[in-house]
Amino acid sequence: MLTGRDIVLIASIDWEPLWQSHHEVATRLADAGNRVLFVENTGIRMPTVSDTSRVAKRVHRWTRSVREPGQVRPNLWVYAPAVLPPFEPPGIRRLNRALFLPAISRVARRLGFVDPIIWTWLPTDTAVDLSRQLRGPRSVLIYFDIADFSSLARRSASLAASEVELLRECDLVLAYDEASQRRAQQFAQRVERVPPLVNLTRFSLAPVRARLPDRPLIGYIGGLHRFLDLQLIAESARSRPQWDWRLIGPHQTDLSQLAGLSNVRLDGARDHSELPALVAQFDVGVVPYRVAADTRSLAPTKINEYLAAGKPVAAIELPWVKEFQARHHVLEVSPASVELFITACERALRSSVDPAAAKRRRQVAAESAWETRLESISAIVEEIVREKEVRDP
Secondary structure (H helix, E strand, O other), X not given: XXXXXXXXEEOOOOOOOOOOHHXXXXXXXXXXXXXXXXXXXXXXXXXXXXXXXXXXXXXHHHHHOOOOOEEEXXXXXXXXXXXXXXXXXXXXXXXXXXXXXXXXXXXXXXXXOOOOEEEEOOOOHHHHHHHHHHOOOOOOEEEEEOOOHHHOOXXXXXXXXXXXXXXXXXXXXXXXXXXXXXHHHOOOOOEEEOOOOEOOOOOOOOOXXXXXXXXXXXXXXXXXXXXXXXXXXXXXXXXXXOOEEEEEOOEOOOXXXXXXXXXXXXXXXXXXXXXXXXXXXXXEEEEOEOOXXXXXXXXXXXXXHHHHOOOOEXXXXXXXXXXXXXXXXXXXXXXXXXXXXXXXXXXXXXXXOOHHHHHHHHXXXXXXXXXXXXXXXXXXXXXXXXXXXXXXX
């Protein structure tokens, strides 16, 4: 594992409220003896009225950390930057480079960072410019490509162009699926395939029921956001009133379609440390996402978390889900149809009392364990660092 290094993470999320892969990277690298600066999301588009609450929270965090980042654990600092949105007119980009991005570089310097490893989840022009300001002669630039942001950004052509800029400058690209791997290989020096990863230690194999309960529990963990197919969930819950549905995660969109359904429970955000015990109570874990342009690139981390606990999974057939199923044959995959989704859940329920099936699911999840994958990524980064040290002793 990497140790004794200075690392800047350019995140595509904020530190709160939802634990994601960014947190695993940050905490594991910090715990291994590296000094880590976590730079919160600098965005992929101009904020709208619906972003008012998030922007207000960002301004509040920025005013608290304007001089120094907040230290959240040993070796790990979080900084909420004030920057202008990406993909605006050239004058805005120049202003970001001259005024706002140097503040982040100054924070890194005050922490004593030298030739940091720069790990970005964002392919924006802001991330490209920030990485250039942070880089030293022995720095390593890593891009963790976890989504097709062009389907989420309003200026997709501009984002695609900035991603090519980033790929050409990267020392290492981590691609989440076959399509992103092929795209990156056109421009990047080195590309490694890294699927959504899971903390196997945290998500242990749950006990398997001897028989199905009278009221099975259909569960979901993650943000309750615009990617969820709320109509599908509501109609499924109405069609199976004898099933209980529990959706666990921060409320990030209007959930009124689910209000008044007696068999649907909407939990708020829960600490990530609580999730394994909650997942252990599920009879089936679900991924009821919409099938649309803005969801086609999603690779739900929760699938491997369900599988690590031995839980059967019913998921809507997003491209990554279909690719995963073609390799492993452990999911129940369905089109976005109430009838077919219910049928997938029923198949999953029948397999929920099979101990051999539960062990097989955990074996599949183990192939994507943070414990081993981050070690292999670290070895590649160390190799790149040594090559740079030879070139620039």
